[in-house]
Amino acid sequence: MSYNVNPFNPDNEYSNQISTELNQANENFNVLAQAFKDNDPNTGIVKHAITSDIALYGETVVSNINKYEFSFIPFSRLNVSKDGKPPYSYNLYTSYYSLPDNKLYYFDGSNWVEVNWQDWVLNDPWYQLGKLRINNGELQISNDGVNWHKIIPTVG
Structure with missing residues (x-):
C-alpha cells in the first residue's frame, strides 16, 4: 500500500x-x-x-x-552490575547500570561518570505520551498504561 x-x-x-x-x-x-x-x-x-x-x-x-x-x-554496550561494582574490563565510553541503586555510569577515559538518566526520561516523548514512567527509581515501559515492565536505561 x-x-x-x-x-x-x-x-x-x-x-x-x-x-x-x-x-x-x-x-x-x-x-x-x-x-x-x-x-x-x-x-x-x-x-x-x-x-x-x-x-x-x-x-x-x-x-x-x-x-x-x-x-x-x-545497540549499547551496557554492563549490568548486580553488586553495584563497575566492570573489570572496559573501554572508553563503556557504560554500566548498577541494579542496587538504579544508577547508570559511563567511563570517560579516566573516571566513571554518573548519568542522570531520570532527567533524560522526563524529557523523552514516550514519557510525555505515558508509555514510560519512573516507579520507585526504576524505569518502566507500557504499551497500554496498565501493564508495566522494568527496563534498564542505556547510553548509546
Whole structure:
C-alpha cells in the first residue's frame, strides 16, 4: 500500500486552529515522506542511507522481510552490575547500570561518570505520551498504561 498524501482528512469541519494544525501536520508528513524510497514511508527504506553514525556498535541487517536494503541496528554496550561494582574490563565510553541503586555510569577515559538518566526520561516523548514512567527509581515501559515492565536505561 503506497503512502497516502495528506493523511489527515477529517470528516467534520473543525475550528480554524485545528484546521491550520492539520494542514501543517499534512505538510510536515509530506516533506518527511520524501526521505523514503518512492516517497513512501511504508517501504521502510530511507533514500541514500548507507550506514548509521554508530555503525561500529551495531549489527548489519540486509532483509527483504524487514524491507531494509542496508541498515545497521545500533545497540549499547551496557554492563549490568548486580553488586553495584563497575566492570573489570572496559573501554572508553563503556557504560554500566548498577541494579542496587538504579544508577547508570559511563567511563570517560579516566573516571566513571554518573548519568542522570531520570532527567533524560522526563524529557523523552514516550514519557510525555505515558508509555514510560519512573516507579520507585526504576524505569518502566507500557504499551497500554496498565501493564508495566522494568527496563534498564542505556547510553548509546
